[in-house]
Amino acid sequence: MSVTTTGRVRADSLPFAPVLARPLPSTVTPFPNETVDSYFDRLGAVNQTPGYRLRYPSDWLHCPLNDLELLEVLSGFPRTTLAWALPGLRRHAPEINTPPPPTGWDTGFVCRRCALQRSGIPHRVQVHAPGRRAPLCITHRLWTGLIPVPSEQIDLSITPEIVRAQIRLNRLSRRHPAPFLERVRDLCGGTMVQIERRGLIRNEVTWEALFEASKLPDARRPASPFDPFRMAARYPQTVRLTAMVIARVNRHLADPNADSKKTIAEEFVEQFPLDRNPRTTTGPWLNRFLVGLLNSCTAAASPPPHASQANHS
Ligand SMILES: [Zn+2]
Secondary structure, three states, X not given: OEEOOOOOEEXXXXXXXXXXXXXXXXXXXOOOOEOHHHHHHHHHHHOOOOHHHHHOOOOOOOOOOOHHHHHHHHHOOOHHHHHHHOHHHHHHOOOOOOOOOOOOOOEEEOOHHHHHHHHOOOOOOEEEOHHHOOOEEOOOOEEOOOOOOHHHOEEOOOOHHHHHHHHHHHHHHOOOOHHHHHHHHHHXXXXXXXXXXXXXXXXXXXXXXXXXXXXXXXXXXXXXXXXXXXXXXXXXXXXXXXXXXXXXXXXHHHOOOOOOOOOHHHHHHHHOOOOXXXXXXXXXXXXXXXXXXXXXXXXXXXXXXXXXXXXXX
């Protein structure tokens, strides 16, 4: 403090620390792996404020808080909860969880009905690494995998087989490490694409039925085998093949010297009756392809799944 020539008392250059963030009246629970932008947007939406305004509260005053500190104040959730749920905040708290790599993390949208249920308003919830999540919501029967617009997520009400396949995969996930299961599922998905291209088996669910039910314009009819409609239709068989291959891998790991009674091609044909007799070249191709698949999946089982899994599969 100092006294001016006019006798007034003046505060000497006290630092000005504006309070730019206060707890908001309403909060929303973050989704696992949600992006920071998505969470700001949802938090803003339930408080009738644009998300960017929460993040940058003033056009002329600098907010000294980083995103994690700011969201801690705004949302009312502890920093540990926020850093676990939102990978984008972990660089501010590496002691809580390892930050994700700066690039290579795809993003996607969670089920639109889950978003509505959790936020109370229809909103897009964007998450990192959608490929590691289930491509569909069992509760709301919506296919979300690789769909860029939540409003176009595919309604699976007419195809319970697809939902049942995910339930089966979830059961497998309780007994097998996630990286192994994801790898086998992806390899089996690729195998089913190749088999579908050769017209060897018929899908139990047709993508045409799913597409007609979606009421999307004809111009959007799926052309690529990796289109979400075609992936969804193929999913029951992808999961069935995944379960079959994992069982074989486990038998092999339990006793590498035990001869399997059937080749993988024989077992495959038993579980997936062929739509037609393969041509001279297709039969050997199928055999080689499935042996390659089995070898890749066995290699992916390192470190091997728990020994007890062999008894369950
Ligand atoms: Zn849902």
